[in-house]
Amino acid sequence: MRKKVVVLSTGGTIASAPAEGGRNVSGALQGAELVSKIELHADIEVEVRSVFQKPSNAITLADVAALREACLGIIAEGQACGIVITHGTDTLEDTAYYLESSLDAANVAIVVTGSQRVPHAMGTDAYVNLKNAILTAASEQARGLGVLVVFNETIFSACFVRKVSSYQLNGFDAPGYGFLGLIDNGAITLYQKPIRLPVLTPSGAVPAVDIIPVYLDARPVLLEAAISGGAKGIVIDAVGRGHVPPTWVPSIERAIEQGVPVIVCSSTLHGPVFQAYEFAGSLHNLETAGAVGISGLSARKARIRLALALAAGNRTDRASLLSAFGATA
Numbered sequence: 001m002r003k004k005v006v007v008l009s010t011g012g013t014i015a016s017a018p019a020e021g022g023r024n025v026s027g028a029l030q031g032a033e034l035v036s037k038i039e040l041h042a043d044i045e046v047e048v049r050s051v052f053q054k055p056s057n058a059i060t061l062a063d064v065a066a067l068r069e070a071c072l073g074i075i076a077e078g079q080a081c082g083i084v085i086t087h088g089t090d091t092l093e094d095t096a097y098y099l100e101s102s103l104d105a106a107n108v109a110i111v112v113t114g115s116q117r118v119p120h121a122m123g124t125d126a127y128v129n130l131k132n133a134i135l136t137a138a139s140e141q142a143r144g145l146g147v148l149v150v151f152n153e154t155i156f157s158a159c160f161v162r163k164v165s166s167y168q169l170n171g172f173d174a175p176g177y178g179f180l181g182l183i184d185n186g187a188i189t190l191y192q193k194p195i196r197l198p199v200l201t202p203s204g205a206v207p208a209v210d211i212i213p214v215y216l217d218a219r220p221v222l223l224e225a226a227i228s229g230g231a232k233g234i235v236i237d238a239v240g241r242g243h244v245p246p247t248w249v250p251s252i253e254r255a256i257e258q259g260v261p262v263i264v265c266s267s268t269l270h271g272p273v274f275q276a277y278e279f280a281g282s283l284h285n286l287e288t289a290g291a292v293g294i295s296g297l298s299a300r301k302a303r304i305r306l307a308l309a310l311a312a313g314n315r316t317d318r319a320s321l322l323s324a325f326g327a328t329a
Contacts, residue, residue, distance in 0.1 A: 002045045003138040005082040006074050007031050007130075010067065010095075011053040012088025014115040014126045024118050026055035031086055034119065038131045041186075044138050047080075056088025056095075056114075061206045061307070064098045071099065075108050082109040082137025086130065089114045089163055089171055092149065096158035097301045100147035101308050104199040109142035112158070113150045116171045125152065125169050132183045139188050145180065146196045155181040157194040162269075162298060176270020197326035202311035207232035209307040211299045214238045214267065220251040227255050233306045235263045236291070237299035242266055242273030242283035249281055249289065256290035261316040263325075264293045265302045272296065292321045 009031030017028035031048040051070050074080050096112040113133035115126035133150040136142050147158040151172040160174040181190035210226040238244055242264045255262055266273050272295030275284040283293050294302055309324035
């Protein structure tokens with residue numbers, strides 16, 4: 001019996017064509033053109049559907065919501081064993097984590113891939129990444145692992161994958177957590193399985209959540225702008241164990257008083273936030289004010305998680321937020 005995999009194309013470098021000026025036009029190629037140039041096992045049937053064709057810097061949360069709906073439609077059809085999403089690499093990790101957090105697809109593998117080099121470049125990774133993504137999506141081993149990212153013959157969990165190079169073929173990694181498996185000449189080998197967080201089902205539009213980065217002597221002006229600009233949630237990309245400049249504390253307190261949840265992450269590549277210190281701007285100080293420290297997620301992924309939690313109707317008290325992030329007090 002043939003295994004059916006649906007490829008959803010969204011644009012990106014993997015779908016680029018040459019421009020007259022010598023650069024490239026992202027999203028110019030349709031998914032069917034890409035699939036037609038790879039050789040697959042005879043027992044794999046591929047159907048290609050276009051959701052949108054954009055460079056990934058232009059993708060919006062509304063676009064990702066539409067992509068989620070496309071995945072739900074395929075799952076409801078009950079004919080495909082896997083879904084492959086081709087995507088630009090700039091925001092690939094954001095989209096992958098959105099789908100990981102909001103889809104419960106135990107019987108359908110969902111794999112996101114892209115490329116660092118355009119399809120017409122010498123040594124392009126476009127076709128090998130697409131082929132390996134399809135092979136992974138068709139594999140029984142990929143069931144129940146959540147959303148996966150396949151890149152450079154490596155399988156990652158959407159929870160921990162990050163873009164780590166702007167141009168090299170090993171463009172993605174999971175610093176501090178490691179890959180799930182490898183693909184070698186079409187053979188898939190898994191070494192570990194991820195622990196998944198609870199699925200969040202949005203019941204309406206996903207609200208605006210802003211990320212505010214911390215750096216040496218950072219002023220709180222961006223934080224204040226997010227609050228006055230109507231952010232429904234704020235993620236602080238803090239330094240170290242979850243610290244901010246002392247001058248930020250009044251603004252964080254004001255946001256919480258106005259009902260805006262504040263999540264604190266570490267900008268380090270791995271390691272938890274922790275109340276190790278007592279000083280102005282420490283995590284102890286921030287959590288005493290009502291902020292919530294979250295470990296194990298980058299700020300970009302914490303932003304996605306918080307936005308989905310709010311869209312799912314979660315309350316913003318500490319216990320509810322911790323529960324939404326799969327954590328406990």
